[in-house]
Amino acid sequence: MPAIEVVLGDITAERMDAIVTAANESLLGGGGVDGAIHRAAGPRLAEAGAVLAPCDPGDAVATPAFNLDPPVRHVIHTVGPVWEGGGFGEAEVLASCYRRSLQVADQLGARTVAFPAIATGVYGFPPDQAARIAATTITATPTRVELVRLVAFDAATQRLLSAALAAAA
Numbered sequence: 001m002p003a004i005e006v007v008l009g010d011i012t013a014e015r016m017d018a019i020v021t022a023a024n025e026s027l028l029g030g031g032g033v034d035g036a037i038h039r040a041a042g043p044r045l046a047e048a049g050a051v052l053a054p055c056d057p058g059d060a061v062a063t064p065a066f067n068l069d070p071p072v073r074h075v076i077h078t079v080g081p082v083w084e085g086g087g088f089g090e091a092e093v094l095a096s097c098y099r100r101s102l103q104v105a106d107q108l109g110a111r112t113v114a115f116p117a118i119a120t121g122v123y124g125f126p127p128d129q130a131a132r133i134a135a136t137t138i139t140a141t142p143t144r145v146e147l148v149r150l151v152a153f154d155a156a157t158q159r160l161l162s163a164a165l166a167a168a169a
Helices: 032-041 043-052 090-108 127-140 155-168
Strands: 003-008 018-023 060-064 074-079 112-115 147-152
Touching: 003 127, 003 155, 018 032, 018 090, 032 043, 043 060, 043 074, 060 090, 074 090, 090 112, 090 127, 127 147, 127 155, 147 155
Parallel strands: 003 147, 018 074, 018 112, 112 147
Antiparallel strands: 060 074
8 A cells, every 4th residue: 555645735846756637538637636737737738638538437548748737747637527416426426536546646657646636526415425435545545646635626625635534544
């Protein structure tokens, strides 16, 4: 199991081998964390994503990180579930996002990976449930990644992720 830490901050400023973006199926960029990563990486990120699209919910693919500064080698794009009340397999799709992202990181040889709180923005996944799924999935997924950093965009998300990680340990 990798070391896992929770931080409050801007995922585009993380010094990691790979960062994960909560993408849409087109991989062309969107709002929230995906938009921030695309702006920081530059237009070539969308061009590279377009070649790999569409990406199904729960899956993950990687592109180079292009202009991310500090230099990050890879962006792992994963498509979270749109929350429809919880009765449509949303939890399993979200867990798959974390598992598949770690598998892709292993394929890339990434030793350090930063994750945002996937699907908790415009996709509407309840943040407390999403935090539990993130923590339990990452701790249960075999990987060669040595450090996973969960990057919260606000203090409330940081508290939820920290509590979920403590409960999963």
